[in-house]
Amino acid sequence: MKFYIKSISFSLLTLLLMACGNAENKAKKEDKPLKPTYQVTNVKSDTLKYKLSLPGELKPYEEVTLYAKIEGFVEKLNVDRGDLVKKGEILLNIEAPEIQQKLLAARAKQREIAEKLSFSAQNYQRMNRASEVEGAISSIELEQTKTRFMGDSAALSAVKAEVAAAAQLAGYRNIKAPFDGVVTSRFVSPGALVGSGKEPLLKLAREDKLRLVVAIPSKHADALSANTKASFTVNGAPGKKFPVSFSRSSRALDPELRSLMVEFDYDNSANILSAGAYAQVHLQLRRNQPTLKVPASSIITTPTQTLIAKVKSGKIQMIPITTGISKDGMIEIFGNLDSGDQVVLKGNSTLKNGMAIEAVNAKKQLNN
Incomplete structure (x- = not known):
């Protein structure tokens, strides 16, 4: 009977110790934080390939505003807005009598000096032949004749330069087309006083070839290459896409836009599009690394x-x-x-x- 009581007491003590141990272990586990x-x-x-859509603008391939270099009055106006012109064609004539008078005076002076030179050349030749006979003329006389001849020769060269300058200045009376194109603006009428860059005369543009100008943001700039392809659409030709290839870039970022200015040339020989139109440009870009x-x-x-x-x-x-x-x-x-x-x-x-x-x-x- 005593043995039975001792066994029960021992069993209870063992269970109590085990419970305490489990509780302690559980507490330790709860103290240790779990990692999320x-x-x-x-x-x-990856070498990224992607598409980008940006606004652009169609501009004339060449465009120029013409001014008069000399002062005068518009004598004759041969063209008007919208006229097609060829390179070298006279667009406008300026009446400037004083310029013509300078040219005439320079040419008259040239003829005068040319005659003097002819006389001094003949005289020098005679004196030179005479000097072959001993004692016929003095060496001083021969030297004076030679000096006169050389002076007249230099004077003729100088006046020829004056004539060329006067002729070139007179040539500015005719305003010529610098390239094939169309007159887009006319600013003067016959009789108007013009000259010395005071006001424009005409504006000329070449539209058989257009420049599509696009500002590429800096984050996309290094994805552009000489092989970049693009297409664009314009409101004036709905449903049509016009393919273009990369032509040139500014290489440096525009300081105001922080963008790379890029141009795509478009052959407009069929006269489908007009310069000045806005376009939506669709680019196919690829990182270069x-x-x-x-x-x-x-x-x-x-x-x-x-x-x-x-x-x-x-x-x-x-x-x-x-x-x-x-x-x-x-x-x-x-x-x-x-x-x-x-x-x-x-x-x-x-x-x-x-x-x-x-x-x-x-x-x-x-x-x-």
Whole structure:
């Protein structure tokens, strides 16, 4: 009977000790914090190809405003707005009598000096022949004749230059077309006083070839190349697309627009389009080297910066980045990251530097 009581007491003591031990272990487990679990994905590298739509403007391939170089009155106006002209065609005549008089005076002076030169040349030849006979003339006389001949020769050269300058100035009385084109504006009428750049005379444009001018934002500038293709539409030709190829760029960003000014030449020999029209330009762009991209959900934006949560050895590293192009749920990033790095799939503001997490690969693999 005593043995039975002792056995029961021993059993109760054992159960009590076990209960205390389990309670202690449970308390220890509860004291240990659990790590949050986050899905992660890999940073990918790719040469991005994408389409971009931007506004553009059609401009004449060549355009010029004509001014008068000399002062005078408009004597005759041979063209009007809308007239087609050929290179070298006289568009306008200026009456400037004083310019013509200067030319006539210079030519008269040229003839006078030419006659003097002819006489001094003949005289020098006679004196030179005479000097072959010893004692016929003195050396001083021969030298004087030669000097007179050389002076008249120099004077003739100078007056010829005057005549050429006067003739060129007189030529400015005729305003000629610098290229084939169309007169787009007329600013004067016959009898108007013009000259010395006071006011424009005519405006001329070449429209058989047009320049499509587009401002490419700086973030897209390095995706442009000599092989870039584009097409554009205009309101004046609904439903039609006009293909063009890259022609030239400014190479430097416009300081006001912070954009690269790019031109695409369009053959308008059929006269379908008009200069001055606005266009919607559709570009096919391609980065010139691979860049990194991540799911758009990985980006963390704060009031001061844009971040991404990189995961390394189970801990968070907050990396400052700059974003680029978004395409198909992925976004281009630039920062201290490499292809293959793990980042949190769904970033949020609770993630901090050094934070320990349980990283789990995302079940849904995003396509490139």
